[in-house]
Amino acid sequence: MAKRKVANPLAFAVLGSLGERPMHPYEISTMLKSRGKDLSIRLNYGSLYSVVSALEKHGFIKAVETLREGNRPERTVYAITEAGQAEFADWLTELLARPEKDFSQLEAGLAYLPAFPPAKVIELLEQRAEVLRAEIEQFEATHEQLRAMGLPQLFWVESEFRLELIRTEAEFASRLADRIRNDELEGAGFWRQGYELVEKLGIPMTDLLRDPVKYFGEEFPWLQEVPPEAR
Amino acid sequence: MAKRKVANPLAFAVLGSLGERPMHPYEISTMLKSRGKDLSIRLNYGSLYSVVSALEKHGFIKAVETLREGNRPERTVYAITEAGQAEFADWLTELLARPEKDFSQLEAGLAYLPAFPPAKVIELLEQRAEVLRAEIEQFEATHEQLRAMGLPQLFWVESEFRLELIRTEAEFASRLADRIRNDELEGAGFWRQGYELVEKLGIPMTDLLRDPVKYFGEEFPWLQEVPPEAR
């Protein structure tokens, strides 16, 4: 699977939009916004114009006319080409059928949990869960409204999917906070003890990391073998 | 909330790593890999070195020594500064407590479902679900192994989170395929009819989009009012 000539998902949206009818870039951007697609696909002007010219360079779209009304900036209207339609179809196929690893910000944070004391992590995770619950209500309200407008789900499935992701995240955050609190998370005991040494006895964390056996004894056997590169 | 001076999550990982002990960039990269953190945080050499020098420029880390062994490339060892520790703490707080919108690739695809006929979408979504189920088994096996090694969950929570996200996605994909198949998704009927006109009668899709009432009648009232920008 060679890499796409134009890889930005915004390019995919541009092809999709021009698949409906010819438009100029700014019109594409307002259309994407009015349909809420900018919530699923990162849209910003700089990228939009650079992506459009990249698509043109590779023959996926072509300029069909350039209008000048009064002294306004020129508007260049683009249309999709055959090659562009093929590229779009191929891209959509890939987007739907092949999961692509994308990195969520929370994962980065979770990877460094031990850098904070357990109590602080619990607090932060619960803050997150609360924010997420508010977002969930937002989404539910919006969906209610869309339904009231009579717009079929078909046109906002992506929003339903996002809602599911947020629900999963909220659930995970608050479950994790609970697990830490109740010492159900493996390693939480060691974690708590470590911070007690640091906070109550003033032993610097770097010492603990350098010679864990000295401070924790043999109670935590995995300290001996992992992380392997730390010794 | 002003933007971070160095915003790449990899910079966060660098700060976290140097929080343990001074290291040179390549050592950071191998450590991140050996702990599997490269699965949660996008790591590549180009970014690593540019991020390190950006962190140094802003005083979050500083070079402590430069070694040259034989004719090998120089290794510059960096240590975290006080400012760097503060930045890391602030960043971790934000990562844990404040959900940040990140765009998943699938959302982009879902936003353009109507561009393919329903049957094709069903097929692709089921392919995806199958791939995801394989990934889930992979994760479960890995977790089993980590547990067998005695490494506490605390050090791989981020992987548990990812697993939950993948489960959600698999569930969503296969549920959606079912909903389309069973006409449980609002708008699916219209969708199917549209493609029948295109495929059986050879009417070009662009005609349908231009004058939907002509082809669909009043049966789908939302066509009249939405999308507003399409008229």
Add this chain to the structure above:
DNA sequence: TCTCGGTTACTCGAAATCGAGTATTCGCAT
């Protein structure tokens, strides 16, 4: 009539991102 905020439509350059490429050394099998 003036003006003032909002919309239209795009430009520009600084910064970030990427990943292939380079050059040396090490271990190990032949």
Add this chain to the structure above:
DNA sequence: ATGCGAATACTCGATTTCGAGTAACCGAGA
């Protein structure tokens, strides 16, 4: 002894990305 693949440790420049900036026009109210 030698060859060769893997590991070490980075470099470099071509894209990409970003978002603030620009400049004209539009309509409503003072």
